[in-house]
Amino acid sequence: MADVKSDIEIARAARKKPILDIGGKLGIPPEHLLPYGHDKAKISAEFIAAQKGRRNGKLILVTAINPTPAGEGKTTTTVGLGDGLNRIGKKAITCIREASLGPCFGVKGGAAGGGYAQVVPMEDMNLHFTGDFHAITSAHNLLSALIDNHIYWGNEQNIDIRRIAWRRVMDMNDRALRHIVASLGGVANGYPRETGFDITVASEVMAILCLATDLKDLEKRLGSIIIGYRRDKSPVFARDIKADGAMTVLLKDAMQPNLVQTLENNPAFVHGGPFANIAHGCNSVVATTTALKLADYVVTEAGFGADLGAEKFFDIKCRKAGLKPDAAVIVATVRAMKMNGGVKKDDLGRGNVEAVKKGCANLGRHVQNVKKFGVPVVVAINHFTSDTQAEIQAVKDFVATLGAEAILCRHWAEGSVGIEALARKVVDLAESGLSQFSPLYPDDMPLFQKIETIAKDIYHAGEVIADKSVRDQLRIWEDQGYGNLPVCMAKTQYSFSTDPNLRGAPTGHTVPVREVRLSAGAGFVVVITGEIMTMPGLPKVPSSEKIFLNEDGQIEGLF
The missing domain is CATH 3.40.50.300 (P-loop containing nucleotide triphosphate hydrolases)
Structure with a gap:
């Protein structure tokens, strides 16, 4: 052969x-x-x-x-x-x-x-490639830097640092960065707080770039990103700290x-x-x-x-x-x-x-x-x-x-x-003209019902379970006018269930909702289920071990 x-x-x-x-x-x-x-x-x-x-x-x-x-x-x-x-x-x-x-x-x-x-x-x-992911990473992290800088210089928007929703990103699998403490080292470095990194492809900026119709729409969506909440739980938007213009500039070519x-x-x-x-x-x-x-x-x-x-x-x-x-x-x-x-x-x-x-x-x-x-x-x-x-x-x-x-x-x-x-x-x-496309659920269906509809109609789950805090958060977003948004399920790719080892076509399983995140700029609610991670880790033997330049200067090992 x-x-x-x-x-x-x-x-x-x-x-x-x-x-x-x-x-x-x-x-x-x-x-x-x-x-x-x-x-x-x-x-x-x-x-x-x-x-x-x-x-x-x-x-x-x-x-x-x-x-x-x-x-x-x-x-x-x-x-x-x-x-x-x-x-x-x-x-x-x-x-x-x-x-x-x-x-x-x-x-x-x-x-x-x-x-x-x-x-x-x-x-x-x-x-x-053409640097698009680097631009998305930079725009996302510019907003992250502006948030901490805004708080350092007096916090005019009264952001509750316990309720900052915007993390940082990088385009690499790195489990060590999932949960970190930032701003250590004294007064000059700001206010210490818990935060973390997601992978760039999970960034709301990535979703916004992929759903925006033009630069004007892009800037509007970037401005609508919710970066966190005040003590009265009212949302603070990226436009409130004047981040949307500079982020759009970074994404112009991307x-x-x-x-x-x-x-x-x-x-x-x-x-x-x-x-x-x-x-x-x-x-x-x-x-x-x-x-x-x-x-x-x-x-x-x-x-x-x-x-x-x-x-x-x-x-x-x-x-x-x-x-x-x-x-x-x-x-x-x-x-x-x-x-x-x-x-x-x-x-x-x-x-x-x-x-x-x-x-x-x-x-x-x-x-x-x-x-x-x-x-x-x-x-x-x-x-x-x-x-x-x-x-x-x-x-x-x-x-x-x-x-x-x-x-x-x-x-x-x-x-x-x-x-x-x-x-x-x-x-x-x-x-043939056979296509009679329509989405699975209407815009005006309540958010938790949208989650249940996907879980039961697509995953064939028996039930969706979520803590009272998750259900309450969804209701608050509905009261704030976000109830018409679609939901974006974060779930293992390997199974219809949330158990990656359950192959075939399981029925009657349970879908546990661990967390929900509002991507107001992208225009959807992220629903995190099971053990899914928004910052993956590397395997025991990563592909990088087999990637190198040969004697002719050509890349080997990519697949």
């Missing part, structure tokens, strides 16, 4: 076209592209604003089953489908998120796809979507990067809405399984941006079905049709859940060489019982030619 090239080797061998040529395919004039080298560029706000009157193309969501150590390949399928649609003669743009340094150096790896369905330049995308290309020289917008387990898990509204004006088809992904990413895509992003998806793709693998069916990772290479059938319950739950939003569904079976024909057929037969179709896809090994069948099915679904 021939040696299989690594993702980074395939990406390095790519024959990239100048980014101005990629922009030209979309009708973007050179003067409206801000190049970062020869292979990536930002699209100007002026060009984006000029597209508003154009008709929208079709919007396709790619989501997946709950992730397993076996691998699913959601981003790979998103990129492959974009290439496949272009291959069959459709003008298509892929819209995905930027990569966080945390998982790149931790355990999950990058976010550029894989095999022969990748976005390039892969190394840049997975590292510093608001512009990034244009790159796939291995097959098709356009891709890569912008924003909220995680789906602790944030809303979708790329920016600006990138998606701009792509819809420039293409017949826009293929975008939502992070992790459909219980997280797809639910938030529908209930937060689509609701806030007025988007109406035309079709959804749920990515699954035979290997993951077997793992959900009880097979250990080391045994996944052996054929086991019964385990596949047993594990299909997880896939079935996701198919049924997506249908609840009125969006037609197709299943993409991301092919692995160890898959047997009987196992593949078992998945196809199961999906057929749900009134949907499962299509085998070989894009990882073959590029667009291996995903043509899925591309044609997606076109059929999108053109």
Whole structure:
């Protein structure tokens, strides 16, 4: 068997076209592209604003089953489908998120796809890219510094330092910073208080950048961030300490979507990067809405399984941006079905049709859940060489019982030619007019009832439990006018439940709500469940141990 090239080797061998040529395919004039080298560029706000009157193309969501150590390949399928649609003669743009340094150096790896369905330049995308995450980190921490500075110089807003809600962020997994005490060392350093760090992708500034429609909207949302509360429990906003203008300046370039290309020289917008387990898990509204004006088809992904990413895509992003998806793709693998069916990772290479059938319950739950939003569904079976024909057929037969179709896809090994069948099915679904999209719950439903609706309808939980303090806090926010906001569930990605080890399609489990946070600028309430952390830690053997520069000065070990 021939040696299989690594993702980074395939990406390095790519024959990239100048980014101005990629922009030209979309009708973007050179003067409206801000190049970062020869292979990536930002699209100007002026060009984006000029597209508003154009008709929208079709919007396709790619989501997946709950992730397993076996691998699913959601981003790979998103990129492959974009290439496949272009291959069959459709003008298509892929819209995905930027990569966080945390998982790149931790355990999950990058976010550029894989095999022969990748976005390039892969190394840049997975590292510093165009500096968007650094800008978000800087804007967030500027506000953090301004809060402590405001208190130091007299505290004109009467902020209760026991009730400061704004933490600090960094784009790295670092459990040591989850809970810290700041301002130690005497009078000159301010007033000591407890605080902590979240990872940048969990920052409300990240969510705001991904949901804002333009710079004016961005500044308004930044000003609406609640930084803390006074002793009378009235909220203090970022605009109250005059932070919104300077934060907007830091984010001016970061608001512009990034244009790159796939291995097959098709356009891709890569912008924003909220995680789906602790944030809303979708790329920016600006990138998606701009792509819809420039293409017949826009293929975008939502992070992790459909219980997280797809639910938030529908209930937060689509609701806030007025988007109406035309079709959804749920990515699954035979290997993951077997793992959900009880097979250990080391045994996944052996054929086991019964385990596949047993594990299909997880896939079935996701198919049924997506249908609840009125969006037609197709299943993409991301092919692995160890898959047997009987196992593949078992998945196809199961999906057929749900009134949907499962299509085998070989894009990882073959590029667009291996995903043509899925591309044609997606076109059929999108053109059928079958989509009757609507969010899961109405705006005016009480906040705790929204939490229960997601937990019971999507997770199939038996109950939601929360301390009286959590319920009281939700009622206070409702009284303050925030009751119409959607909720953003922070939950483990590995299970429908809050127990990461509970695979398959559990029912009747309990969802414990540990904490709620109001993201008034982003426009949602974050609901933290179970043991989920907004600052991850590194594993015992982090990926960083295998990342290095070789003798030719090239990066090795990224994946």
